[in-house]
Each structure stands twice: as structure tokens, then as C-alpha cells.
Amino acid sequence: MCGIAGLIYKDKSVNIGTQLQGMLQALKHRGEDSTGYALYGDTDGKNFIMRFKVGENVGEGSSSVSEETSVYDERIKIVKAHILGMGAKIIKEERILPYSLRYEVSYDEKDLREFSRKIESVPGVEILSMGKSLEVIKDLGNAKDVCDRYNLDKIVGTHAIGHARMATESGVDIKSAHPFWGYPFSDVSVVHNGQLTNYWNNRRLLENEGMRFMSECDSELIAVYLAKKLRDGATLEEGMKASLTGLDGVFTYFVATKDSLGMAKDTMAAKPLVLYESDNLIAMGSEEIAIRAILPQEIDTYDPYDGEVKVWQI
């Protein structure tokens, strides 16, 4: 059991960090092994924001190992050298935690694939997100723990998705936490509640076609699957509709891009989702209490049906 939540304001920016934290904290009983945020903040759109980690926060069942800060320091030096070597420029750098960093990078190339490959060629380094608006923040603990640790209450933007995880398919660590970045597409992120039963078949197929997996978490497949569809020229909505038959198992997932938010529900409607929709706000979550965290007044909500895909644009 995991909990997911998402919201999008069509006509204004709000403190989405705080709002999503409230929604996810309301779902903490669904899992607090780790919590992740994909926040679409207001930026000038000139530079890429790269959230990455140079080590793991190792929890129960993780296949990773804990390392010394000095190891992280060495990795950061190499990452910086790679960034400069590819003609990119670091505009601003922040080291939030010893293993977690946020860089603003000026980079003119549109294809982030080679850029990401180079950075992630450094052992232990993983780019959590890269985009002109998107920032993926994920770590162990419940929503409030992570929000406080990363100062997310200061982020203002239009939309966000998040995930409260109860680890079932893989260990407790950051690499298995949601959201997953839709590598190599900037500003694409995915969160998922459910279980995919054709994970390995799909993974082998996608890896043979050059797609990248960073964890053993079945949910990562959705991000990679959609990225592959986008690479092949499909629209986001087309990719999501294809996933209803391409992915096997039970799932409700959200996907977000720079200017949109979408949801998909499997054909058996086995995983919960409650949705609130008004002219200027869409809020949804695994349980109504997530929506109540930002809309305490009496509202009309509903459960989307089996096999339903919806996408909202700003």
C-alpha cells in the first residue's frame, strides 16, 4: 500500500510545497518508508534545475551501502568536471544534505540523454530530476520529515505530484522512492500506487532499446515506458492510454509535465483514487482526506472509473 497525491492550479501559483506536504502527510498511514515530491516551481525558464544525489540514505532491505562524506566529496568534484566538460555552466549550486544536491545549470543542448549519461557514469550518482521547472525531492521518512529537511515549504508553483511509500517490491532507499523522472525528457515525473506484474519482461525489452533503469522498483517502469512512448513520437495522453494494456497489474499513477498533470487507472480499478475538479483546481489522492488537507470545506469528489485516463493543462 502506498499513497499518491497531486494538484494543479490552472490560473495561479501557490505554495505547492506546503500544500503537497499537507496532502501527503494525511496519507502517511499508507506508508512512510520514504516520501517524494515532484514540484513544478515558478522559474524564469532559462536554466535547467538538476536535483541529484551522490550517495544513498540506506534503509531496511536496501541493496545500497552507506558511505563516508569524503566519498561524496570526490564524486561531486567529478560531476562538476563533467558538467563543465560538456560545455554547460553551473549558475548556482546548493548542497542540501551531504548526499543531496541542487544545481542550476545553463546548458544549450536540447537532448539531455548524453548529458545525463555522462553525469551518471560516476558511480553512486543519480540525477533525480532535470527540468526548467521540475524538482524531484525524495528521501526516507514521512512527508513532514522530508519537507522540513529540504525546506520545501518555500517552493511556489502551479502543480505537483507526490508519493508516500510503503516499500514492498524493493528496499527502503532513495533510488526506490518515487517520484521517478521521465529520463531523458525534461520536466516529466511519475508517481504510482500499485504493483506491476510484467515489470521484468518490459524492463528487458526497454533496456534492449536503450532505455535506462536506476532501481529495481517496479514503478520506475511507468516513467521509462512513457519516456519510450514520447521518444517514439506519441503524445503524453497517447502514451498513457497505451500503458493501460502495455502494463500488467494493478495501478493508479500520476504523470506531470511542465504544463500538465495526468492520471491513469488500470482496467480493473483495483487501486483507489478520489478526484476533485473545479474550474481552476484539480486535486486528487488515494484517499479523500488528502484533498481535505487543502480543501476542508464540503466539496464534490468522485472516483474515476476503470481504464480511465485524464490529462489537465495549465
Added chain:
Amino acid sequence: MANIKTTDNKSKSQSMGMHSEVLTGRTQQKFFNPSEAESFYYFGTYDVDFNKRIDLDVKEMTAADANKEIDNLMSQGYGTIVIKNPQGKHSLGVGILNKLNLIFEGSLGYFGMGSCDGPTVRINGRVGWSCAENLMAGKVVIEKNAGSCFGAAIRGGDLICKGSVGARTGIDMKGGTIIVGGDAGAFTGFMMQRGRIIILGDVGINLGDSMYDGTIFIGGKIGSFGSDAIPADLTDTDQEWLKRKLKVAEIGEKFDVSKMTKIVAGKKLWNYDNLEPHEKKGAI
């Protein structure tokens, strides 16, 4: 073994497909000595006065505390309780084994009104998954929408949703009636064993999948039939019952019930109708 006989003289309920056997054996036996009746105590029941009314604001309460307070108020004789600010909390109103007029001014989360036996409930909002699961008797009315597994495993009573409901409505139900004014999702009536479901709107795929018994009436379009579910003739008796039930439910009073589709179980399970309830449980 029980002395089970069948008869050609069908009652109204039998002609509607509710059950086909007449039990004259073990179910007719006296299990309790009437002289011991005074010793029986039904836990959680009180003498209440429906004219004695009170408001209960549960905004700052946990579901467990709210439920305890409902019980406490019943013990004081309150027969009408109005719950303010339920705000989507889970498991509110569960385990009420009493006649009670209960009104929720707002929405409930998951498992609301579960395992109840007797209350009359009106929810002026929506409900999440598994509303009124295992309802034994009473009436629960939801003014807005409901989530999936609406009325899961109910054994009796009337469960009414004036809006639309999610998937697997009436899953595993063993009695009672579920009435939905709007649409219903996939797997409506999944594995139902007794009782009746009325959906005035459309239903999703796999309607009545793996149903053992019971009857489903659909007013709108059907996504697809599940295995074991087949259409049946809508009789005059059916229409008469539907009209009465919809009137009591206060929805679709003017609905043209003659155009509804009736669905029953098409597969006769081995000896299913000849089993006693506890034996059925084992077989299932």
C-alpha cells in the same frame, strides 16, 4: 443432513430469482430454548428515543473517539444524532447494532458505516471505498457519489447512493438491496451470492462476474457481461417490486422500469442451493 425439499409453487421472491429452494429442515429447527431468551444480551444495543436529538462535531476527534461518543450518546437514549464535520474521516459510524437515526453533515472516507445492524443513516456528502460493508439491516442513504466496493458483503438492509459508484459494487453480497441513481464501474455484482442490485445508469465491464445467485437490474448501458452472468426476462413482479423500491429509496420514481435489463447467474454451482449458510461459506 437437512431435509431439503424443492417445490413448484414459487413465491414472489423465488420467481425473481432470489432463491430457488425451500428449506424445511435444519433451518426450521429450534436452536434456542425460548425460556432462556431473557438471558440473551445483544451487545451494544440501547433503548433510544428518536425525538431526543443531539449534534456531535467530530472535526477534532479521531474516528475511534467519534464512534465511542456515538455509542455513549445512544446509551444516554439519544435516538437522533447529527454528525458535524466528518471531513472524509475513515471508519466513522461502524458497528452500530441499534435502531438509530444518524445523519452525517458531510462526507465519509473509507469503511464508513461498516458492520451495522439496524440504523437509518443519511450521509449528505460522498463516501469512500467499502461503505456499509457487511450491513445486516437498516437503511443507509448517500446523497452524492460513492467509491468502490460499495456495499461489499452486505447481508441485509437497503443501501442507496443517489450519485454514481465505483467498481465492484455489491461484491460478495449475501442479501439486502443496493440502489444506485447514477452509474457504476466495472465488476458490479462481482461474486454476489444473494440480494438485489439496482443501477439506474450505465455499468462498466464484467457485470455480475462469477455471481452465484441474486439479481441485478440495470437501467442504462452495460459495458460487458462477466462470466456466469446472463440476461433474464423482466417479469411483472419484478417491475412492481422495482417501482416500490425506487419510491421508498426516493430516487428514480419516474424511471421507466420496463426498460431495465435483468441479470441473473447463468451457472448452477454444484449443490450450492442445497447448502446451509455455514456450508456455503466453506464451499466459497
